Amino acid sequence: MRFYVLVSWAALAVGACAQSSSADAYVASESPIAKAGLIANIGPSGSKSSGAKSGIVIASPSSSSPDYLYTWTRDSSLVFNTVIDQFTTGEDTTLRGLIDDFTAAEAILQQTSNPSGTVSSGGLGEPKFNIDETAFTGAWGRPQRDGPALRATAIITYANWLLANGNGTSYVLNTLWPIIELDLNYVENNWNQSTFDLWEEVNSSSFFTTAVQHRALREGAALATAIGQTSVVSGYTTQADNLLCFLQSYWNSGSGYVTANTGGGRSGKDANTVLTSIHTFDVEAGCDAVTFQPCSDKALSNLKVYVDAFRSIYGVNSGVASTAAVATGRYPEDSYYNGNPWYLAVFAVAEQLYDALITWDQLGGLNVTSTSLTFFQQFDSSMTAGSYDSSSSTYSTLTAAVKDFADGFLEVNAKYTPSTGALSEQFDKSSGSQTSASDLTWSYASALTAFAARSGKTYASWGAAGLTSTCGGSGGGGGSGTVSVTFNVDATTVWGENIYITGSVDALEDWSPDNALILSAANYPIWSITLSLPASTYIEYKYIRKYNGAVTWESDPNDSITTPASGSYIQNDTWR
Numbered sequence: 001m002r003f004y005v006l007v008s009w010a011a012l013a014v015g016a017c018a019q020s021s022s023a024d025a026y027v028a029s030e031s032p033i034a035k036a037g038l039i040a041n042i043g044p045s046g047s048k049s050s051g052a053k054s055g056i057v058i059a060s061p062s063s064s065s066p067d068y069l070y071t072w073t074r075d076s077s078l079v080f081n082t083v084i085d086q087f088t089t090g091e092d093t094t095l096r097g098l099i100d101d102f103t104a105a106e107a108i109l110q111q112t113s114n115p116s117g118t119v120s121s122g123g124l125g126e127p128k129f130n131i132d133e134t135a136f137t138g139a140w141g142r143p144q145r146d147g148p149a150l151r152a153t154a155i156i157t158y159a160n161w162l163l164a165n166g167n168g169t170s171y172v173l174n175t176l177w178p179i180i181e182l183d184l185n186y187v188e189n190n191w192n193q194s195t196f197d198l199w200e201e202v203n204s205s206s207f208f209t210t211a212v213q214h215r216a217l218r219e220g221a222a223l224a225t226a227i228g229q230t231s232v233v234s235g236y237t238t239q240a241d242n243l244l245c246f247l248q249s250y251w252n253s254g255s256g257y258v259t260a261n262t263g264g265g266r267s268g269k270d271a272n273t274v275l276t277s278i279h280t281f282d283v284e285a286g287c288d289a290v291t292f293q294p295c296s297d298k299a300l301s302n303l304k305v306y307v308d309a310f311r312s313i314y315g316v317n318s319g320v321a322s323t324a325a326v327a328t329g330r331y332p333e334d335s336y337y338n339g340n341p342w343y344l345a346v347f348a349v350a351e352q353l354y355d356a357l358i359t360w361d362q363l364g365g366l367n368v369t370s371t372s373l374t375f376f377q378q379f380d381s382s383m384t385a386g387s388y389d390s391s392s393s394t395y396s397t398l399t400a401a402v403k404d405f406a407d408g409f410l411e412v413n414a415k416y417t418p419s420t421g422a423l424s425e426q427f428d429k430s431s432g433s434q435t436s437a438s439d440l441t442w443s444y445a446s447a448l449t450a451f452a453a454r455s456g457k458t459y460a461s462w463g464a465a466g467l468t469s470t471c472g473g474s475g476g477g478g479g480s481g482t483v484s485v486t487f488n489v490d491a492t493t494v495w496g497e498n499i500y501i502t503g504s505v506d507a508l509e510d511w512s513p514d515n516a517l518i519l520s521a522a523n524y525p526i527w528s529i530t531l532s533l534p535a536s537t538y539i540e541y542k543y544i545r546k547y548n549g550a551v552t553w554e555s556d557p558n559d560s561i562t563t564p565a566s567g568s569y570i571q572n573d574t575w576r
């Protein structure tokens with residue numbers, strides 16, 4: 001076996017040289033263009049962002065077919081994640097003013113009432129705004145609950161840097177924390193409700209959204225602790241635990257990939273999942289599969305299934321060897337602009353592989369498991385499961401092959417990048433010519449982060465190391481058992497008036513005021529009821545009053561509890 005390994009390594013090494021020199025050339029030529037392209041799309045001074053307010057990121061200057069001249073919370077936050085990473089790692093120290101403009105702009109957008117609501121009634125889930133910071137009021141797939149989480153992550157990264165670099169706590173506490181806290185509270189209170197996915201099409205639960213929400217609450221709890229905002233910590237941590245549990249349920253063990261959305265009626269193979277690995281990468285977490293780290297067996301298996309889904313459906317991939325890099329898109333069933341490869345999807349695959357290489361290098365070895373075996377057998381069909389130390393020839397062979405594979409994805413994008421270096425959203429699946437929005441800011445950001453990963457760059461940990469899922473092993477969502485929960489509410493009533501409860505689960509009559517459950521006044525003014533509720537579950541509820549046929553609900557927001565995994569629980573409330 002060793003012999004075969006060496007032979008195939010020699011064969012690969014030849015390819016690797018050829019590939020990496022052209023990947024090197026692409027990185028060298030495209031890096032400054034991508035950086036300039038990104039900066040051009042940030043208001044007010046960006047050369048292509050005319051009309052955008054200070055710190056506002058336009059998605060693309062394209063104002064028709066398609067009209068992307070808006071600012072999306074998700075895209076802007078991912079773009080600023082890139083900007084903030086470049087600033088905090090010292091790669092570009094001139095970016096601070098732009099970052100301060102961004103946080104100020106986002107603070108304004110948070111307070112802008114919009115079709116999803118106000119800042120305190122769901123408005124933070126609004127996906128996009130006009131570039132003059134007014135609300136976009138047209139029909140849209142809303143809400144999209146990844147935006148607040150990604151924005152919190154970007155600003156938390158900046159806040160952590162400020163704290164570590166002599167800025168003191170007052171700016172973080174008084175200026176940044178209020179923005180971060182609104183977003184994190186939104187995530188804490190709404191993560192368990194349906195959302196449109198990052199492609200704005202499927203209204204269900206979405207892997208990317210769940211994963212970035214989990215990350216935001218973890219690092220938010222750590223920042224809150226660091227600046228003395230301890231009252232939020234246990235709530236954030238409880239919901240982060242619930243999110244991590246829920247995250248496991250997207251893994252499709254029979255088919256070796258992550259199902260991107262719980263709804264949508266598709267295969268579930270989706271760039272959503274690869275983007276998740278790169279945007280929740282934490283080198284300190286090693287190859288942990290619980291957070292789907294880039295080098296985890298689950299994420300590698302998923303990457304192969306995702307990539308393979310595009311081999312036969314795009315003309316540009318025809319004739320490419322079955323184990324070589326190909327153009328990939330959002331998901332194979334895509335029909336938007338006829339369904340094409342996206343630059344940012346191809347870059348994401350490369351980035352996940354570069355992140356994996358970084359981690360293996362730091363760990364001093366790699367593991368091939370039964371879950372990741374098919375991924376590794378692309379490079380050597382005789383590969384077997386095992387632990388390969390970095391001093392072994394198998395390790396050298398495999399990592400060289402993975403690097404070559406990763407560079408191959410850059411090569412695909414290079415091939416379809418015009419000589420100007422401009423990156424649109426998509427390139428045509430048959431002709432390879434650019435299509436859909438021109439100068440997509442996210443395309444540029446995705447090039448920069450893939451290139452940075454290729455050069456071995458890593459960033460501060462967000463706390464993924466050592467996490468374990470609290471689901472008790474099966475990883476199938478909420479616990480199967482029930483627990484006894486007593487609700488006590490202090491409510492003064494008039495004679496003949498009664499207090500009821502209803503909420504988000506069957507046992508609370510699914511928000512039905514008609515079927516709401518009556519509480520006992522045996523210990524008036526404390527009204528009580530003891531119910532059997534699903535264990536380890538986030539539940540929202542409200543008390544209502546009924547008097548002479550009139551129903552009065554408690555004021556907003558909804559009350560919520562997360563039930564324990566076992567035993568019983570007493571919830572004490574006061575009527576609001």
Ligand SMILES: *[C@@H]1O[C@H](CO)[C@@H](O)[C@H](O)[C@H]1NC(C)=O
Pocket residue numbers: 096100162166167168171
């Ligand atoms: C902290 O950083 C902010 C953002 O750049 C800046 O406005 C503020 O003056 C800084 N404060 C101190 C004490 O350095």
Ligand SMILES: *[C@@H]1O[C@H](CO)[C@@H](O)[C@H](O)[C@H]1NC(C)=O
Pocket residue numbers: 191192193194204205242245246477478537538
């Ligand atoms: C809410 O959480 C439960 C338990 O994890 C899960 O089964 C359910 O699908 C979630 N619903 C949404 C909309 O996130």
Ligand SMILES: *[C@@H]1O[C@H](CO)[C@@H](O)[C@H](O)[C@H]1NC(C)=O
Pocket residue numbers: 142194195203204
């Ligand atoms: C999204 O799905 C939820 C849960 O099924 C539903 O209540 C909501 O109305 C849907 N939203 C839209 C805009 O279709």
Ligand SMILES: *[C@@H]1O[C@H](CO)[C@@H](O)[C@H](O)[C@H]1NC(C)=O
Pocket residue numbers: 286287360363364365366367387
């Ligand atoms: C390989 O697996 C072992 C056992 O699970 C673990 O201790 C080790 O950290 C893993 N090494 C790498 C490089 O992932």
Ligand SMILES: *[C@@H]1O[C@H](CO)[C@@H](O)[C@H](O)[C@H]1NC(C)=O
Pocket residue numbers: 121504511540556557558
């Ligand atoms: C309370 O929950 C209901 C049902 O999910 C929802 O329609 C309503 O918007 C929630 N209220 C607030 C203030 O979030």
Ligand SMILES: *[C@@H]1O[C@H](CO)[C@@H](O)[C@H](O)[C@H]1NC(C)=O
Pocket residue numbers: 570571572
């Ligand atoms: C509610 O009050 C009871 C005592 O009346 C106490 O045992 C229980 O821990 C309280 N519940 C919570 C969640 O604080």
